[in-house]
Amino acid sequence: MNDSAASEALAAPLYVAWQITNECNLACLHCIEESGPGKAFSDELDREGALRVVDELMANEVPYLSFSGGEPMLHPHFFEMAERVTSRGSQLKVETNGHYLTPENCARLKALEVKAVQVSLDGATSATFGRMRVRGEFDRTLQGIRNLVAADVPVEINFSPARFNIHEAGRIVDLAYELGAASFYSGRTMFTGNAVKAWRHLEVEDADYVKYFETLAAKRDEYRGRMRVSYHEAGLLEELRYRLHHPAALLIILPNGLVKLINALPFVCGDLRRESLADVWANFRRAWHDPRVATFIDELAADPGATRGLHKWVRV
Amino acid sequence: MRLAKNVKFREEKFGGVLFETRSEKVYTLTPTAAAVVKQVAEGRAPGEIAPALAQRFEADGTTIEREVKAFLAELAEKGLVED
Numbered sequence: 558m559n560d561s562a563a564s565e566a567l568a569a570p571l572y573v574a575w576q577i578t579n580e581c582n583l584a585c586l587h588c589i590e591e592s593g594p595g596k597a598f599s600d601e602l603d604r605e606g607a608l609r610v611v612d613e614l615m616a617n618e619v620p621y622l623s624f625s626g627g628e629p630m631l632h633p634h635f636f637e638m639a640e641r642v643t644s645r646g647s648q649l650k651v652e653t654n655g656h657y658l659t660p661e662n663c664a665r666l667k668a669l670e671v672k673a674v675q676v677s678l679d680g681a682t683s684a685t686f687g688r689m690r691v692r693g694e695f696d697r698t699l700q701g702i703r704n705l706v707a708a709d710v711p712v713e714i715n716f717s718p719a720r721f722n723i724h725e726a727g728r729i730v731d732l733a734y735e736l737g738a739a740s741f742y743s744g745r746t747m748f749t750g751n752a753v754k755a756w757r758h759l760e761v762e763d764a765d766y767v768k769y770f771e772t773l774a775a776k777r778d779e780y781r782g783r784m785r786v787s788y789h790e791a792g793l794l795e796e797l798r799y800r801l802h803h804p805a806a807l808l809i810i811l812p813n814g815l816v817k818l819i820n821a822l823p824f825v826c827g828d829l830r831r832e833s834l835a836d837v838w839a840n841f842r843r844a845w846h847d848p849r850v851a852t853f854i855d856e857l858a859a860d861p862g863a864t865r866g867l868h869k870w871v872r873v
Numbered sequence: 874m875r876l877a878k879n880v881k882f883r884e885e886k887f888g889g890v891l892f893e894t895r896s897e898k899v900y901t902l903t904p905t906a907a908a909v910v911k912q913v914a915e916g917r918a919p920g921e922i923a924p925a926l927a928q929r930f931e932a933d934g935t936t937i938e939r940e941v942k943a944f945l946a947e948l949a950e951k952g953l954v955e956d
Contacts, residue, residue, distance in 0.1 A: 568885055571892050571899060620881030621894045648881065648894050672879065672894060806899070 564806040565842050569617040569834065571806040574820075577607065577638065578627040579812050583654050584691040585679070587717050587759055589750040589820065591868065592627040594692075601812040604634045606830060610814065611638055613834045615645040621672075625652035627812070630662070639669050648672040652715070654693060658701030663708035673739065674705050675713040681728040688721055688758075699736065706737035713740040718769055719759040726769050730776040734784045741780075743773060744789035747821065749864040793821055793864065797854045804845045808837070815870065818844055822853060825870045844873040874919055874945070877955045882907075882914050891953055900953070905930065909944055913954055919945055 564570075576590060578601055584593035602610065614622065622642055629635055630653055642649045651666065655676040666674060676698065680686030683695035690698075705712045714733040718726070726743075733741045745766065746752060752759055761769070770790050777786035789796075800819055809817040816827040816837050826844040827837030844850065850873065857863045876882060879895040889907030891900040902910060908929065912922045922945075923938035930937070948954040 566885065566887055566901075567890065569883075571883075571890065572897070618883045620883060620892050621897075648879065 564804045567806050569838055570619055570808045570841075571621060573614055573619050573622045573808050573810060575610075575622060575624055575810040576626055576812055577624050577629050577635070578632045580631050581627040581654070582631065582656055583628070583693045585654075585677075585693070585751065586689050586691060586755040587679075587719065587746050587750070587752040589747055589752070589867075590627065591750045596627070598812045602814050602830070604637075606814065607632075607634060607638055608641060610810065610829050611641045613829070615642070615647060617834050617838075619647060621648045621650075623650040623652055623675075628654055628656070630657040636665060636669075639666075639671065643669045643671060650675060650713075652677075653701075654690065655698040655701035656694065658704050660704050660708070663701075663704040663710055666705070667708040667710050671710065673711040673713050675715050675742070676702055676705075677715045677717070678702070678729065678733070679717050679719070680722050681725040681732050685722040685725060689717065689719055702736045702738070711740075712736070712738045713742060714738045716741070716743045717746045718743065718761055718766075719746060720761050720765070721758065723761055723765055723769050726772045727776060730773070730780070730786060734780055738784055740785040740787065741776075742787050745792060747793055747864065748861060749821070749867045753862075753865050794854070794857055794861070797821060797857065801845065801851060801854055804842070808841060816841070817870075818850065818873065821864065821867065822850065823867045823869055823871050824850060824853075824873045826873055847873040849873060874913055874954050874956055875916065876910075876914055877953055880953050882910050884911065893951075893953060900951075906944060909941055910948075913945075913948075 578597055579590055579592050580597035581592035582594060629651060639649055649671045650673050651671055652675045678698060679689040686695040687693060702712055716729050730741050746759055748756060773786060773788045780786055809820055811817060814828055814830040815825050816829060818824040818826050824844060826841045829837060879893060881892045883890050884907060888904040889902040889910060891902060891910060908926055909922060912925060923941040927934040927937045
């Protein structure tokens, strides 16, 4: 038994990260998707199209999906889509800003047996949280997390560092534990999407990242066996260079059914409105060998700002 | 014995994969290993698995029983199956 699987050998993806809508009630400074109020794509999948994609994923035995956005719980058919996933035996993670986690919605998520709900909590105080998550309500997010815990839904906390909140690193991990989270995730904030415009407020110095990851390493040890503390130290370029030779068995579906090669590249390798999952998966595996992909990654080494253009999709 | 809560199994041309979704770790399985896991996923008791596979693969019952036992122990140690 080997603990790896080359995506090229697999009949279908193992993991699908689906941005089910680009609409969001918040307008976060660092949002990679440039989501926000009124930012839904004009051509997002309708109910019939979305459910057809779910059915195709289930027919191909995709074992693990995540619904994100935008804010996925704003999608008018969120619960219907979630039910169709979990009732077919696949595991579902929901990535949310936590503002719609009412006791009633948490009870529904529990009934659906979602694997986990990941809540973004980019601050240990209302001030830092509000600075990153524009229009966000700190107390409402905390209450949403408490509602999940009360409903016995596994909670994961995600934290994106910026120059104005990175000093709270230790406190935010403690807060995640106090709230009852099962896991805590973090990594480096990417220079793309909204972050491009807000970079002067967000950029973290390398020395601060060193201290940050030291703090997380200490917290990982402190909470071992009680809460999982995971973080990704690699920078974007390092990650992309690895993925170029070891593509994950992961498809990223955009709200309109287009499929991206990986979030941090502008390349689109399929369209689930017009192509079958099998065809998109075959093209995904071929597309990683497209010379434009390697060239883009090489150019990124010379110009880290090339990530500005991730939303100008290029079909490969 | 059954697959652990966060573990999913899928058959593949080369055998199969076990996906532990909590750590997002993937294990590739040979055809024989996949056959064992499939039996677990279908709810077969450990004692029933070796005889079924010995018949299917026309293998020596004692040898396959020993190998199945060792493999199930490995799965249990990695937290991929539970009682």
